[in-house]
Amino acid sequence: MKVFGIAGTSGSGKTTLTEELIRRFTEDGVRVAAVKHTHHGFDLDTPGKDSYRMREAGSTDVVLVSESRLVLMREYRAAPEPELPDVLALLSPCDVVLVEGYKRSAVPKLEVYRPSRGKPPLWPEFPDVVAVASDEPLTTPLPRLDLNDVDAIYAFIRDYLTRSPEITVPQR
Structure with missing residues (x-):
C-alpha cells in the first residue's frame, strides 16, 4: 500500500x-483507506447500548457488524x-492510505498551512513534509500548491505516490 499524510x-x-482527495482517488478507481488521528478524546458508542455496556464491563x-459495515472499538x-x-x-x-494527523510519523505528507491563522508552519520542524498547500503566497523551499486548486494537489500527490515505494506493513 502507498501511504501519504495530510x-x-x-x-x-x-x-x-x-x-476531496478521497473522492478523486475513488473516482479514478483507486481503493482508498483513511486514518484520522486526533488529540481529542472521542467515543463513537452510545451509553446504554449493548456494545457500550460490553466495553464498560471491561472488554x-x-x-x-452489520450487513453494510464493521466497526472495531x-x-x-x-x-x-x-x-x-x-x-x-x-x-x-487497499491501494492508498491517506493519513490525517500523525504529523510526527515517517510518511511523506503535505502540510495545509494558512499563515493568517497566526501559527508557525510545520515544515521546518518535520522533515517528512514534502509540499505545502496554502491559500496565501509564502516562501518555502518545498513545492507550494494553491490550497484552492484541489485538482493540482491531487495530481501532485498521485504523481508523488507513483514514484514512491510500497510500504510494507507488519501482519498481525
Missing part, C-alpha cells in the same frame, strides 16, 4: 482537503496510544 494545525482545512475489543486504558504502523496493520487491503 498535516497542519487545527482548523487549517485538513479534513476538507482529505475528503478490550468490541466489534460491531479497542480500549487502550493504560496502554500507550498506537503508532501509525500498528493502525495500518489493521486495514483491509
Whole structure:
C-alpha cells in the first residue's frame, strides 16, 4: 500500500482537503483507506447500548457488524496510544492510505498551512513534509500548491505516490 499524510494545525482545512482527495482517488478507481488521528478524546458508542455496556464491563475489543459495515472499538486504558504502523496493520487491503494527523510519523505528507491563522508552519520542524498547500503566497523551499486548486494537489500527490515505494506493513 502507498501511504501519504495530510498535516497542519487545527482548523487549517485538513479534513476538507482529505475528503476531496478521497473522492478523486475513488473516482479514478483507486481503493482508498483513511486514518484520522486526533488529540481529542472521542467515543463513537452510545451509553446504554449493548456494545457500550460490553466495553464498560471491561472488554478490550468490541466489534460491531452489520450487513453494510464493521466497526472495531479497542480500549487502550493504560496502554500507550498506537503508532501509525500498528493502525495500518489493521486495514483491509487497499491501494492508498491517506493519513490525517500523525504529523510526527515517517510518511511523506503535505502540510495545509494558512499563515493568517497566526501559527508557525510545520515544515521546518518535520522533515517528512514534502509540499505545502496554502491559500496565501509564502516562501518555502518545498513545492507550494494553491490550497484552492484541489485538482493540482491531487495530481501532485498521485504523481508523488507513483514514484514512491510500497510500504510494507507488519501482519498481525
